[in-house]
Amino acid sequence: MAPYRIDIPSAPPDALDTLIQLGALDVDRVDGALAAIIPDWVTPEAVSAALGVADVSVSPAIARDNGSVWLVNPRPVRIGNFELQLTDSRAFGTGHHPTTALCIQALEEALSITIPDAVLDVGTGSGVLALAALIMGVPRAVGLDIDADALKIAAENARVNHLSDRLTLLRGRPGVVSGVWELVIANILAAPLIDMAPELVQRVARRGHLILSGIPSSLEAEVRRAYEHLGMRYIRSNTRGGWTALVFQASW
16 A cells, blocks of 8 residues: 545645644645645545545555655755755655755755865766755766666756756766766665765765765664775764765865
């Protein structure tokens, strides 16, 4: 079973609070109606009874970020005083997954100290992190991904946000680029992060920073050891919803 969507054309005034109490995963207004994503253990009949309405429409919910995020509709990601518009797609990176939020938090912290000339975003997906860095003032970004479809989506998101001229997109792993970056980001998963650790570390400039996310909290120590072994100095970690982001600085 999976969460489902319910649309309520004539919602009572207290409907929002009632839906939240029922465990709604997301609530939004669509064309004047109130829509919500309801977990599968709450039946549509229970929702109707709690709201005191019979006029409801039930439909399948759309999973995003590989089935880990449930939203009524895509919505802009807020970056400081700016909003980042993302097209609705299957590429990872709605901006609402805990791993993405952790990366954006780490980015904000890093860029509050210094703004590098460019950032490298490995496993860019929708391009959300590279675009966030550009919105925060980084002049240029390079996004890498092994999925050609993800790169097309990232290019479209760059166009929508008028950032195409500052974002370069390439297909492949870190080895497809040369040179080093003062700031490297990789929001993937623990296993590929460990596998590509030597490639990633080679892309970090002298005293540069590395932000890693997509790490289940239970595997934080394992990922940390892999990068410390290669000379990266652990700075801090942030955790949200069972996920962890790690921040390192090059020791050279």
